[in-house]
Amino acid sequence: MSFLEIKNIRKKIGPNEILKGIDIELEKGGFLVLVGPSGCGKSTLLNVIAGLLPQTSGDIVIDGQVVTDLHPSKRDIAMVFQSYALYPNMTVEENIAFALEMRGVEKAQREAAVKQVAKTLQIEHLLKRRPSQLSGGQRQRVAMGRALVRQPRVFLFDEPLSNLDAKLRVEVRAEIKALHQNTNATIVYVTHDQIEAMTLATKIVVLKEGTVQQVGTPADIYNRPANLFVADFMGSPAMNMLKGKVSDGGIALFGSDGIKVDMPPSVTTSLPDGKEVILGLRPEAISDTGLLDPNVRSVARIDADVTMVEPTGSDTFVTGKVDGATFTARTRADVHVAPGEKFTFAFNLDKAVVFDPQTGNRIS
Template identity: 60%
Template sequence: MAPILDIKHLRKSYGPVDILKDINVSIEPGDFLVLVGPSGCGKSTLLNCIAGLEPITGGQLQIAGQDMTHVSPKDRNIAMVFQSYALYPTMTVAKNITFGMKVRGVDQANQQAKLKEVAELLQIDHLLNRKPGQLSGGQRQRVAMGRALVREPALFLFDEPLSNLDAKLRVEMRTEIKKLHQTLNASIVYVTHDQIEAMTLATKIVVMKGGVIQQIGTPAEIYNQPANLFVADFMGSPAMNLIPAKVARDGGSHRIEITRPGEAPLVLSDPRPLDLPGDVIMGLRPEDIAEAGFRAGAQVQQASCMVDMVEPAGADTYVVSSLGGRQVTARLHAETSARAGQPLDLAFDLAKVSYFAPQTGERLN
C-alpha cells in the first residue's frame, strides 16, 4: 500500500537560517502521526510545509501518491484544524461547517446531509444555530473539527488544537479525537509540544529538535528504546532518570558503579551481553525503580538509598534520591513507608536500563 504522506529530504530555510534539515518521514493510510518537540523545533513549520502554507527550500512531498511539492494548498486534498479555531464570528455553527462546501459548489442537499452526519458524530447538533461567541472552547474546537471533517480529505492536519483548553477539557477532547480516528480510520498529522498528548494519540511519533528528526517510532518504541538522551529526557512524565555511572567488566557481567553523596557508591550488576565503554549515562524510568518487595524478576537488584524528598501524587508516590550527582525519581505505591531523610530499600530493574554515550548522547544498547 502506497504511503498517504511521503516526505523525502525536505529542507526549509529562511535566508541563511536552516529551519528544517533533511526531513524524511512517511505514513500509511489510517496512521495517526504526531510531530512532537519543544518550542522552536520546527514541528509547526513542517506541518505548514505539508499544508502548502510554507514553500519548501528543497526535497519532495507526496500526498496520496501525487507530487505536491509546489502545489497550491487548495489543491492538496487536505483539511486543517488550527490552534485558534479560525471560525467566522458572524456565522452560525451550521454555516461555519458548510461554508467550505458552499464555496466548492456542493449542492444544498449534500451540504445538509454532511452537516447532519458530522454534527451527530461530534455531538454538536444542538448548537447549529449558535454563533462562535456563544460557545465554550471545547465546543468551538468541535466546530473547527466538523468543518474539516465535511471535506473528507486524504489527510487531516492538526496544529496544537488543544493548547487553548483547560486541563480537564484537554483530556476530554483528546479522547474525542482518538475516538474519531478509530471511527473514521482517518490519516492524521498532529502537532503538539505535549508529550503525554503524543503518547496517548499517536500510532507513530516523530520527535524533533532544532529542525532535525531525533527518532521515529511507535509510542512504545519511543518510550522504551529512546534513540538518544534528548528523546529519553523529553518523552515521559516524570522523565527518564539519567544517571552518570562507571562500568567495568566483572566476569560475564558489567559492574555498574554510581556515586552517592556521603556514602559508598551504589553498585549494580548487569548480566546482559553488552559492549559498554567505561563511562555511561544509565537511563531508568521512575516506574522501574520500586520499593523492595514490590518488584520481582531475574535482573531486579536491591540497594538501600537515602530519601531526599517524598511527593504524594494520588495513586503513586514519587520518592527522590541523589545518585550520580543527579536527582533520581522512583515511582512507588501510594502506601509507601518512605520518609525524607530516612534510608529506603529500592529495587532496580536492570532489564529495563538504557545506556547512553555521555559525549554524543546516542543509545548504546
C-alpha cells in the same frame, strides 16, 4: 505502501535553516504526531505539508501524487488550528458547511453531510448557535467538524488543545482519538505535549532544532529512546540518567567506587571494562520493593536518602539521593516514607537502557 511521504524537506528563512532534511513516511489511516520543544520546526513542517509555506527543497507526496508545487486548495488537506478560526457571524451549521458551499455542493447534500458530522462529534444541539455562545471545547469540536465534513486525504492539527484547560484537554483528546478510530483518517498532529503524543499517535517523530531525533511507535520512543535528548524529553517525570562505569559485566553507579549492579548480559557483553556510560531508567523501573515484578530477572536493591516525596493520588514519586546523585522512583500510593529517611529502592535492570555519554546515543 506509504500514503504520505515527506522527502528530504529543507526550509530556510533568511540565513537560518529551520528544517534540515526531514524524511518521514506515514501509512494510510496512520496518526503521526510531531513532537519537540518550542522552535524545533514542527509547526513549520506542518505548514510546508499544507502548502502554507514553500519548502526550500524536497518533496511532499500524498497517495503517490507529488503535491510540492500545488496550491494549498489543490492538495486535498484540511487543517485545524489552535485558534479555531471560526467565522463569528456564522452559526455552527454555517461554519461547518462553508467549505462545501464554496465547492458548489448542493444544499441538500451539504445539510446531510453537516448532520452526519455533527452526530459524530455530538454537537447536533449546537448547530444554530454562534461561536461566541460556545465553550472552548465546543469551538474546537466545530473546527474539527469543519475539517471532517470535507473528507480530505490528510488532516493536519496544529496544537489544537493548547488553548483548553486541563480537564477539557483530556476530553477533547479522547474525542480526537475516537474520531481517528471511527473514520480511519490519516492525521498529522503537532504538539509539545508528550502525553498527547503518547496517547494519540500510531507513529511519533521527535524533532530537535530542525532534525529528526527518532521515529517510532509510542512504545519504541518511550522504552527504547535513540539518544539522551529523546530519553529526557519523552516521559514525565523524565528518565533517570545515572552516570556509571562498566565493571566485570555489570555497571558501577554513584561515585568513583560505585555501587555495582549486575546487568542483563545483552546490555554489557559488547562493552569494555572501564567504559563510562549513562544508565537510563524510567521512574516506574525504580520502585519500593513491594511493587517489584516477580518476573524480573535482574534487580538491584539500593539504600538511598529520601529528599522529596510527591503524592499524586494513584502513586507517589520519591526522590532518592546517593553520593550526590539523585533519581526519581514511582512507588505505591500508600508507601510510608518521608524526607530525611533511608529507604530501600528496587531497580528493575531489565528495563535499563545504556547511553554513550560522548555521543549521547543509546548503546543498548
